[in-house]
Every structure is written in structure tokens, then in C-alpha cells.
Amino acid sequence: MMRWFYRSLLLALVIAGAIWLWQALFPSPEKVIRRRLVEVAKLASYGPNEAPFAKLSNTQQLLAHFANSVEINIEVPGRSLHRVTGTEELRQALMTVRSQITSMAVEFLDIGVRLAPDATSAAVATTVRARIAGEKDAIIQEMKFSFSRGEGDWLINRIETVNTLR
Amino acid sequence: METVAARPWWFIVLIGRNPQRTLARVVILVLGCFLAWKYVAVPIRVEGISMLPTYKERDINVINRLAYKFRDPQRGDVVAIRMAGEHLMLLKRIVGLPGETVAFRRGRLLINGQVVPEPYVKFKCYWNIPPQHLGPGEYYVVGDNRSMPEADHTKGIADRSRIVGKALL
Numbered sequence: 001m002m003r004w005f006y007r008s009l010l011l012a013l014v015i016a017g018a019i020w021l022w023q024a025l026f027p028s029p030e031k032v033i034r035r036r037l038v039e040v041a042k043l044a045s046y047g048p049n050e051a052p053f054a055k056l057s058n059t060q061q062l063l064a065h066f067a068n069s070v071e072i073n074i075e076v077p078g079r080s081l082h083r084v085t086g087t088e089e090l091r092q093a094l095m096t097v098r099s100q101i102t103s104m105a106v107e108f109l110d111i112g113v114r115l116a117p118d119a120t121s122a123a124v125a126t127t128v129r130a131r132i133a134g135e136k137d138a139i140i141q142e143m144k145f146s147f148s149r150g151e152g153d154w155l156i157n158r159i160e161t162v163n164t165l166r
Numbered sequence: 167m168e169t170v171a172a173r174p175w176w177f178i179v180l181i182g183r184n185p186q187r188t189l190a191r192v193v194i195l196v197l198g199c200f201l202a203w204k205y206v207a208v209p210i211r212v213e214g215i216s217m218l219p220t221y222k223e224r225d226i227n228v229i230n231r232l233a234y235k236f237r238d239p240q241r242g243d244v245v246a247i248r249m250a251g252e253h254l255m256l257l258k259r260i261v262g263l264p265g266e267t268v269a270f271r272r273g274r275l276l277i278n279g280q281v282v283p284e285p286y287v288k289f290k291c292y293w294n295i296p297p298q299h300l301g302p303g304e305y306y307v308v309g310d311n312r313s314m315p316e317a318d319h320t321k322g323i324a325d326r327s328r329i330v331g332k333a334l335l
Contacts, residue, residue: 110251127250137214142249164249164256165307165322 030113033122033147033154037108040065040156044106046098048133059094063087067150067157075161076141102133122147122154125162206231207334210246210255216309216319217257219288220244221333227257233332239263239305242286244333247307247324255330256320259286262298262306264326269297273312289313298323305329 262268273291291312
């Protein structure tokens with residue numbers, strides 16, 4: 001009886017291990033997109049002592065997550081409106097932010113991924129929390145990201161703000 | 167005759183006389199707390215100053231998710247409004263109900279053109295906001311701290327589907 005129990009336990013462990021390995025080697029698009037957003041948040045965050053080379057390198061790595069034709073529309077009520085089109089404009093905007101703001105910590109919370117039926121694009125709803133050096137309150141904004149699958153990779157092709165209240 | 171070794175006093179204090187029963191109690195308690203916090207009363211921590219003086223920064227509160235299961239939100243209720251999810255929510259007061267027209271003139275709330283007293287607003291306010299008509303399932307929400315410039319205060323029309331529940335405390 002005990003022998004059967006141990007065999008069943010071992011079998012269950014092997015199956016669980018195989019599923020885990022399969023998911024690690026061949027992650028679902030949803031998992032890839034979530035991981036991508038975590039990387040974007042990490043690269044968009046920086047400390048007060050970021051070296052000039054690190055600044056350039058991190059910006060370059062961050063840009064690698066965006067499609068060439070990326071469109072960004074950020075409209076926060078009570079704050080200025082920002083529109084960026086293309087990676088070159090985005091590079092300039094990111095460098096400006098990094099040179100003007102001492103430090104920033106970005107987080108994406110409540111990430112909800114909705115994959116298109118053909119699995120070549122996805123819409124992501126999230127709440128962004130950005131803590132900026134010198135500001136008491138964090139900036140909290142609901143946002144929508146559009147991802148598209150280009151050359152086997154998921155890239156951000158659109159970012160827009162969502163008004164929680166109209 | 168069978169003898170059972172006496173358990174040390176600290177074991178009885180920490181675990182009890184019957185470990186299986188204690189374990190079952192712990193499991194039921196943890197499961198009960200998890201279900202209650204997820205589906206009935208969501209604990210929250212207040213961040214920001216928009217609900218001053220009613221709620222101060224870092225105040226702890228609880229959102230009753232069942233508050234609007236059988237009735238609609240009422241004017242004066244402090245509610246949690248979800249954003250993309252429920253990790254971060256807006257805590258605001260309902261001042262306008264579906265079908266009403268909401269406006270602010272010299273800081274005073276006007277509902278359908280009539281001044282509505284707001285005893286919870288303690289700071290001076292000079293907001294002027296043109297009339298906005300609320301459609302079905304739309305509520306006008308605003309914080310109690312109107313001392314800041316109108317443009318810096320998050321307020322506006324919230325859909326009923328975004329209202330998670332009512333603040334209990």
C-alpha cells in the first residue's frame with residue numbers, strides 16, 4: 001500500500017516538474033508580456049547616482065522593448081500632455097526625463113493581459129505607480145499598452161492613459 | 167497499561183493539548199480571513215491628502231464589498247473605485263447620483279441647480295466647475311479636501327462597475 005502511495009507521489013512530482021519545465025522553456029504569450037513589463041519597469045526606474053554610461057545603456061535597453069513606430073499619448077488631468085511617436089523621439093524624451101528628474105521608481109500593478117484571437121497582438125491594462133524624487137505623492141495612473149508580435153518578439157507599439165474618472 | 171509521556175507546559179501553551187485540532191483551527195482561521203479579506207471586507211491604507219480631514223494619510227480602513235449588492239450607492243457614501251485592478255484604488259465621496267446634474271460654484275456643490283450642504287468639507291473651497299449631467303449608472307465622486315486647486319484634485323464621473331464597495335470606518 002505504502003509502495004503505491006510513494007509511486008503515485010513520485011509520479012505526481014515528475015508530472016509537476018515536467019509542466020514547470022515546459023512552461024519555463026515555452027512560456028505563454030501572456031507570461032512573456034508580463035515579464036516584458038517587469039523588465040520595462042526595471043529599466044525605466046533609476047537611482048540618483050546613475051552613471052552617464054548606465055543612463056545611455058539603460059535607455060538603449062529600454063528602447064529595445066518598443067516597436068519602431070511606437071505611439072505614446074500621456075494625458076494626465078491637471079498635468080501636461082505628452083505625445084511621442086517613434087523610437088528616436090522616445091529616446092530623446094527618455095534622456096530628457098533622466099537628465100531632469102534625479103530618480104524615479106516605476107511599478108506596473110494589476111496587469112491584465114487580453115490576447116487577440118490570432119495571438120499576434122495583445123492589449124494590457126495596468127495601473128502605473130511612479131515615485132519621483134522630491135515629490136511627496138506618487139503619480140498613479142491607469143494605462144493601456146498595446147503589444148504586437150514582430151519577428152517572434154513582443155514589442156510595445158502603443159501606450160495611452162486611461163481616465164479612471166471622466 | 168499504556169502510559170503517555172506528559173507534554174511540556176510550553177507545548178500545551180503554544181500548540182494545545184490536541185495538535186490536530188489546533189491545526190484544523192488554524193487552517194479554518196487562515197482560510198476564513200483570506201476569504202473575508204478578499205470577498206467581503208478589503209483592508210486598505212489611505213495614501214494622499216484628497217480625503218482630508220475625514221481620512222488622513224496612512225489611515226487604515228476597510229472596504230465593504232457587499233454594501234452595494236442589494237442597494238445602490240447613496241450620496242455622501244465614501245467609496246473605493248478600482249483602477250486597472252484593486253491593488254490601487256481611489257477613495258472618494260459620492261456627491262452626484264445617476265440622472266442628476268452636478269456643478270460647483272464658488273466651492274459650493276450644486277445638484278440640479280440647488281445648493282447641497284456638505285458638512286464633511288472643512289477647508290475653504292473656491293472651485294467653479296460647469297454643470298455635468300450624469301447618465302444611467304454614473305456617479306460623480308470627489309474628495310473632501312477641496313483646498314487644493316481644482317485641476318490638481320482627482321474627481322469626476324465614475325461608472326457603477328468601477329465602484330468596489332463602501333468604506334466601513
